Amino acid sequence: MDCPSDFSGITFLGEIDDDTSHNSTSRLYYISIVKYKKNQYVYVCSIIVALVYHIIRKNELSFLWSSILMELSEELSQLLQSNGASAVGIADMQGVVPSSWSNCTIGISIGVALDTHIISEINDGPTELYYAEYKRVNHILNKLSYYTEQFLQERGYLTIRLIATNADINYETLSTRLPHKTIATRAGLGWIGKCALLITRQFGSAIRITTVLTNAKLPVGVPIESSDCGECMACVNACPGHAPSGRNWRTTMSRDAFFNAFACQQMAREQTARRVFGGIDSSEVGIDDIICGICIAACPWTQKYLRKVTCSF
Numbered sequence: 001m002d003c004p005s006d007f008s009g010i011t012f013l014g015e016i017d018d019d020t021s022h023n024s025t026s027r028l029y030y031i032s033i034v035k036y037k038k039n040q041y042v043y044v045c046s047i048i049v050a051l052v053y054h055i056i057r058k059n060e061l062s063f064l065w066s067s068i069l070m071e072l073s074e075e076l077s078q079l080l081q082s083n084g085a086s087a088v089g090i091a092d093m094q095g096v097v098p099s100s101w102s103n104c105t106i107g108i109s110i111g112v113a114l115d116t117h118i119i120s121e122i123n124d125g126p127t128e129l130y131y132a133e134y135k136r137v138n139h140i141l142n143k144l145s146y147y148t149e150q151f152l153q154e155r156g157y158l159t160i161r162l163i164a165t166n167a168d169i170n171y172e173t174l175s176t177r178l179p180h181k182t183i184a185t186r187a188g189l190g191w192i193g194k195c196a197l198l199i200t201r202q203f204g205s206a207i208r209i210t211t212v213l214t215n216a217k218l219p220v221g222v223p224i225e226s227s228d229c230g231e232c233m234a235c236v237n238a239c240p241g242h243a244p245s246g247r248n249w250r251t252t253m254s255r256d257a258f259f260n261a262f263a264c265q266q267m268a269r270e271q272t273a274r275r276v277f278g279g280i281d282s283s284e285v286g287i288d289d290i291i292c293g294i295c296i297a298a299c300p301w302t303q304k305y306l307r308k309v310t311c312s313f
């Protein structure tokens with residue numbers, strides 16, 4: 001039996017021809033097996049080469065993709081800062097967001113610092129100017145979260161925008177589904193102080209915050225998991241409502257384990273009525289806002305911020 005023409009070019013045919021014990025049929029099988037083995041070898045080699053190439057390409061692509069996302073986050077950060085943000089952080093919120101929001105696990109925490117002159121005048125309670133500042137900053141935060149939402153949606157991403165304050169509150173527990181402070185600590189903006197406020201190294205607790213959740217896989221910050229208050233007791237001693245217990249926070253602790261939110265609410269209500277609304281309880285005139293801020297002003301980190309920015313005459 002003649003060898004088929006496609007075998008004619010195989011170089012190792014000569015070695016087989018030397019083996020006289022094979023007739024032409026068995027030689028063909030033999031050639032087929034050798035060819036199969038050789039092809040298999042070539043095939044396996046090609047797969048390895050293809051895999052290595054794929055890994056290199058994939059790394060190149062993921063590198064390219066992460067640079068695009070890095071640029072996107074820088075662009076967003078610049079947009080927010082040029083519109084009044086004092087701090088922007090990005091957090092991986094996987095496993096922390098409520099399950100109904102699990103398609104948006106990246107949290108953008110946006111902070112706006114409070115005016116230093118106004119905060120330095122809160123000594124024994126809130127002022128009318130602090131109330132105006134509270135309103136002004138909430139307005140800016142809501143505007144910034146709106147810009148963030150527009151920015152991301154225009155680029156095809158999903159977003160969930162949380163309102164700066166007084167939204168989604170369960171008044172039985174004085175809590176929301178996802179408090180802004182949780183995103184802020186996960187983004188690495190600061191820790192939770194003994195007074196239950198977010199404390200940043202740059203502004204102390206004189207910063208208000210808001211949140212936008214998204215599915216854009218922006219580069220995230222390093223979470224802060226425990227308090228940096230140490231032995232300080234300034235806010236504990238200053239609080240007229242005795243709301244902070246003096247215990248240091250960590251992520252595994254519930255708010256109620258170290259802070260009495262209802263005592264704070266009661267005191268802030270009284271302070272707001274006495275010092276801002278001329279003795280009238282704000283809820284009686286249909287206003288949800290209650291403010292105090294003594295713990296903000298008392299914090300040494302806030303004091304450091306006030307000293308850095310406020311001119312002395």
Ligand code: B12
Nearest residue numbers: 164175176179180181182196197198208209255291292293
């Ligand atoms: C309800 C509410 C109140 C209640 C209860 C306060 C409280 N601490 O919970 C009352 C009426 C008492 C109150 C008072 C005040 N409030 Co208020 N309030 C809120 C509101 C609307 C919801 C807070 C909430 O959900 N609480 C539930 C508990 C569980 O959460 P939390 O204490 O806020 O945060 C906890 C978690 O984040 C957790 N945590 C942190 N990191 C991590 C990470 C992981 C993985 C986990 C699991 C948990 C976790 O630790 C925190 C402390 O336990 C938020 C706005 C918002 N939507 O977040 C503003 C907010 C907390 N209030 C604020 C402020 C400034 C005040 C006042 C000073 C009033 C004023 N403006 O003068 C006081 C001070 C209160 C205080 N010392 O905490 C700011 C705080 C800013 C900051 N730098 O921290 C917020 C964020 C409003 C804003 N947009 O900036 N408030």
Ligand code: SF4
Nearest residue numbers: 239241264292294295
């Ligand atoms: S806001 Fe006022 S009442 Fe509430 S914890 Fe701070 S100092 Fe205490």
Ligand code: SF4
Nearest residue numbers: 193229232234235299
């Ligand atoms: S006043 Fe002291 S204890 Fe209170 S939050 Fe600031 S650093 Fe922490």
